[in-house]
Amino acid sequence: MELQDIFALLHPAIAILVVFPLIGIVVNRALLTRQRRLQVAGGEKSKIPPVVGSEHVAIGNWLSGSVVAVALLGMAYAIFSKILSNDTLTKEPFRVGFLIAMFLLSIASFTLLFKAKVKLWRGIFATLTGMGLIILGFQPEIYRQDNEWFVSHFYYGITAALLMIFSVAIVQDIYQDRQNRWRTVHIILNCFALLLFIGEGMTGAKALLEIPLHWQEPYIYQCDFTNKTCPQPK
Numbered sequence: 001m002e003l004q005d006i007f008a009l010l011h012p013a014i015a016i017l018v019v020f021p022l023i024g025i026v027v028n029r030a031l032l033t034r035q036r037r038l039q040v041a042g043g044e045k046s047k048i049p050p051v052v053g054s055e056h057v058a059i060g061n062w063l064s065g066s067v068v069a070v071a072l073l074g075m076a077y078a079i080f081s082k083i084l085s086n087d088t089l090t091k092e093p094f095r096v097g098f099l100i101a102m103f104l105l106s107i108a109s110f111t112l113l114f115k116a117k118v119k120l121w122r123g124i125f126a127t128l129t130g131m132g133l134i135i136l137g138f139q140p141e142i143y144r145q146d147n148e149w150f151v152s153h154f155y156y157g158i159t160a161a162l163l164m165i166f167s168v169a170i171v172q173d174i175y176q177d178r179q180n181r182w183r184t185v186h187i188i189l190n191c192f193a194l195l196l197f198i199g200e201g202m203t204g205a206k207a208l209l210e211i212p213l214h215w216q217e218p219y220i221y222q223c224d225f226t227n228k229t230c231p232q233p234k
Contacts, residue, residue, distance in 0.1 A: 011070060014073065019063070020201070026063050032048050064167055064168045065114075072103065072107065078142050079136070083096060103136065106136070109126075109129040126168070143207070156200050160197060
């Protein structure tokens with residue numbers, strides 16, 4: 001395993017060590033928060049401390065930030081490793097500059113989204129971050145599996161990241177909405193996001209099996225993936 005292959009493992013390693021533990025904590029706090037809210041609404045004296053609500057929001061923000069960061073990291077490795085190996089910087093310098101600008105814009109927009117208080121600016125920064133992820137994700141260097149999108153690690157991941165951006169953008173609306181419409185939207189979308197995260201675990205393992213080590217690529221990509229045959233070694 002060469003250095004380039006070690007860098008390729010940063011994305012799945014951070015996902016396992018950071019993102020998935022945060023998912024468990026966020027789900028736990030979400031269930032406790034809902035249980036306490038229902039108990040209080042029913043006139044009961046809940047034993048669940050009020051702090052679980054603020055903990056759910058704080059850890060949820062950490063989860064959202066981690067998901068988007070891991071998505072950007074995975075795309076950055078895929079894009080720039082192939083740019084360097086294919087000498088794209090010399091062939092397409094303007095596109096390389098554009099990609100660097102998109103990464104910086106996405107990071108800056110997502111950072112400002114956490115700080116924005118006005119609804120309009122939250123919408124603008126969320127839109128810019130989402131556009132950045134989509135533009136970067138549909139570069140030719142990204143391993144997307146368009147022909148198998150329904151079991152694609154990329155499509156599951158980009159959808160989950162967009163849902164995390166949306167969750168950050170509507171946090172203040174949830175607390176200001178007395179009719180709980182935004183809370184209902186938040187619950188439904190994040191239940192769907194949880195299913196995507198489960199799918200990410202399975203499709204991520206599948207992708208690691210399908211992407212060869214750097215030095216194996218010239219031989220592996222000669223294989224006929226439809227008929228599941230490879231050329232005989234000389």
